Amino acid sequence: MPYFGLKGGWLTFWVTVACATDMTLFGYDQGVFGGVIVTDDFLNTLDLGGPQNTSLLGTVTAIYDVGCFFGACAAFWLGERLGRKKTVLVGTTIMTIGAILQISAYSVAQMIAGRVIAGIGNGINTATAPVWQSETSTVKWRGKLVVIELILNIAGFSLSNWMTYGFSYTNGPISWRFPLAFQLVFMIILFSTVPWLPESPRWLIAHGYEDEAFQILADLENKDVDHPFVLTQHKEIMYAVEYERKNGVAWMDLIRGRTGTQGGTCTVRRLLLGAGTQAMQQLAGINVTSYYLPTVLISSVGLTNKLARLLAACNSVSYLLFSLIAIPNVERWGRRRLMMYAAAGQCFCYLIITILLRFSVDPSIAVRSQRQIASASIAFFFLYYVCFGIGFQGVPWLYPVEINSLAMRTKGAAIGTATNWAFNFMVVEITPIGIQSLGWRFYIIWIIFNFSFLPVIYLFYPETADRTLEDIDRLYRENHNLFIFRDKEAIAPKRPAAYVEIEESEVRRNSSIDPRMLRRAVGKVTSNEAGFEEQEKV
Numbered sequence: 001m002p003y004f005g006l007k008g009g010w011l012t013f014w015v016t017v018a019c020a021t022d023m024t025l026f027g028y029d030q031g032v033f034g035g036v037i038v039t040d041d042f043l044n045t046l047d048l049g050g051p052q053n054t055s056l057l058g059t060v061t062a063i064y065d066v067g068c069f070f071g072a073c074a075a076f077w078l079g080e081r082l083g084r085k086k087t088v089l090v091g092t093t094i095m096t097i098g099a100i101l102q103i104s105a106y107s108v109a110q111m112i113a114g115r116v117i118a119g120i121g122n123g124i125n126t127a128t129a130p131v132w133q134s135e136t137s138t139v140k141w142r143g144k145l146v147v148i149e150l151i152l153n154i155a156g157f158s159l160s161n162w163m164t165y166g167f168s169y170t171n172g173p174i175s176w177r178f179p180l181a182f183q184l185v186f187m188i189i190l191f192s193t194v195p196w197l198p199e200s201p202r203w204l205i206a207h208g209y210e211d212e213a214f215q216i217l218a219d220l221e222n223k224d225v226d227h228p229f230v231l232t233q234h235k236e237i238m239y240a241v242e243y244e245r246k247n248g249v250a251w252m253d254l255i256r257g258r259t260g261t262q263g264g265t266c267t268v269r270r271l272l273l274g275a276g277t278q279a280m281q282q283l284a285g286i287n288v289t290s291y292y293l294p295t296v297l298i299s300s301v302g303l304t305n306k307l308a309r310l311l312a313a314c315n316s317v318s319y320l321l322f323s324l325i326a327i328p329n330v331e332r333w334g335r336r337r338l339m340m341y342a343a344a345g346q347c348f349c350y351l352i353i354t355i356l357l358r359f360s361v362d363p364s365i366a367v368r369s370q371r372q373i374a375s376a377s378i379a380f381f382f383l384y385y386v387c388f389g390i391g392f393q394g395v396p397w398l399y400p401v402e403i404n405s406l407a408m409r410t411k412g413a414a415i416g417t418a419t420n421w422a423f424n425f426m427v428v429e430i431t432p433i434g435i436q437s438l439g440w441r442f443y444i445i446w447i448i449f450n451f452s453f454l455p456v457i458y459l460f461y462p463e464t465a466d467r468t469l470e471d472i473d474r475l476y477r478e479n480h481n482l483f484i485f486r487d488k489e490a491i492a493p494k495r496p497a498a499y500v501e502i503e504e505s506e507v508r509r510n511s512s513i514d515p516r517m518l519r520r521a522v523g524k525v526t527s528n529e530a531g532f533e534e535q536e537k538v
Contacts, residue, residue: 003198008222011198015136016145018193019129022088023149025095025186026126027156029118031316032179033061034291035164038298038305042176046108051436056108058432061291063112065425067098067119072418074120075127076411084132084200088125092190095121103181119421126397127417131409134401134469135200136220146401147330150394151323156186157290158316165309202409202469205237232506236470240405266476267408273461274400274412275419277339280453281396282423284346285446286388289381291428296381299435300357301374315382323389334465334493335395339457342391347450349384350443353377357440396420402464405473459485466495474499
């Protein structure tokens with residue numbers, strides 16, 4: 001019996017367990033090295049101590065993101081050729097090799113090799129898991145489940161902070177090798193769950209596996225394969241596939257800038273919007289603190305090593321708890337509002353941090369007062385994580401999956417993830433040198449970026465909450481306006497009534513047709529069903 005007899009909510013639950021484990025591993029990896037690089041035995045073993053090695057230490061930390069970038073690029077090809085779950089297994093295998101190299105490293109060269117290889121695997125997985133989750137989830141749960149995964153990403157980050165804090169009380173290699181080795185636990189869970197879970201029905205339909213897709217759609221909905229709702233879902237996916245085959249733009253044409261008159265679904269714009277959310281997540285300044293919070297608290301605020309580690313661990317718990325606010329509100333408030341609220345809060349926090357750190361080095365202020373002013377900035381580092389966790393932690397990973405068409409969904413998610421890792425590398429690479437060279441002025445950069453996000457999101461980003469993935473395709477077939485804020489339906493947090501009426505009429509029509517006839521006919525898109533015959537511009 002496939003999936004051990006699981007159907008409906010329980011089957012979705014186990015897909016979520018696999019995807020969430022992958023994102024928890026991502027969060028753990030993101031946080032663990034921040035604690036490792038302030039461990040004496042690590043610095044002595046790899047000869048990375050002292051201010052003269054600040055740049056090299058930043059490179060060893062950031063090189064992981066280079067691997068993630070190339071892994072996300074590899075997901076362009078792997079995700080479509082192998083399918084979602086096989087791609088996750090390939091990524092996990094590569095990560096395992098990288099983890100073993102890091103755990104056993106006695107030289108900078110081996111540590112760099114391990115981090116690059118682990119990064120490649122993580123890049124593949126983080127580009128694929130959100131797509132797999134979204135394509136196997138119902139509309140009402142899709143946003144919540146992806147946000148839950150990203151909250152578990154924070155849980156992984158929190159776990160890594162407490163792990164490195166606890167092992168800071170030990171001496172010798174175990175103080176950093178065990179925290180690095182613990183990531184193997186997540187890989188074992190992935191190898192234990194992914195192989196028996198269902199493939200994405202949307203990927204199966206796009207590659208001609210009709211019968212298997214019908215059965216998986218039925219199992220995910222816990223309905224019979226001939227149920228009108230299952231037939232309607234299948235037909236909508238087939239319609240989107242056929243439309244993209246006729247109107248999609250090939251990769252080589254995109255690279256050469258040749259979109260011609262074949263677009264019709266605004267392919268390039270949707271790719272840029274999805275990648276834009278990932279760029280904004282990194283330019284918000286999250287990895288100034290995610291990778292380096294102990295370093296920031298030691299260098300900028302003047303705390304001791306142990307206290308900096310403890311506060312970083314406590315902050316991760318606050319980050320995790322407040323990110324739970326996003327679960328009920330990602331659908332209620334919508335993607336646009338969450339991102340704008342978060343950007344405004346993040347801008348405010350960095351503004352106050354900058355002002356406080358500026359006065360903490362003012363020679364006209366007494367030394368004791370300088371320390372008190374610097375310590376006050378800690379509260380706003382905590383508040384920054386609250387704002388980020390509510391809005392920018394989950395939505396940028398969800399948005400590229402939702403905004404891109406079926407044919408471009410894997411590529412769009414991979415481009416978005418690659419963009420995330422490219423900007424991630426830039427931020428992580430410059431942060432140690434930026435803090436050392438610019439001091440409090442370094443934080444002005446993140447004030448400007450966060451402020452700039454507000455008009456960009458308001459003017460250009462449509463709402464994707466409470467829409468089916470096929471609704472978004474319909475939006476871009478019918479609406480080619482660059483400034484999306486003028487379209488009230490496009491920015492409404494609730495699904496437009498017109499889309500609901502179309503789906504209900506299809507279900508009623510399919511319920512009155514012989515299911516066997518419909519299944520034989522499904523996928524044949526007539527000119528009447530298409531509703532448009534003229535070629536449209538991208």
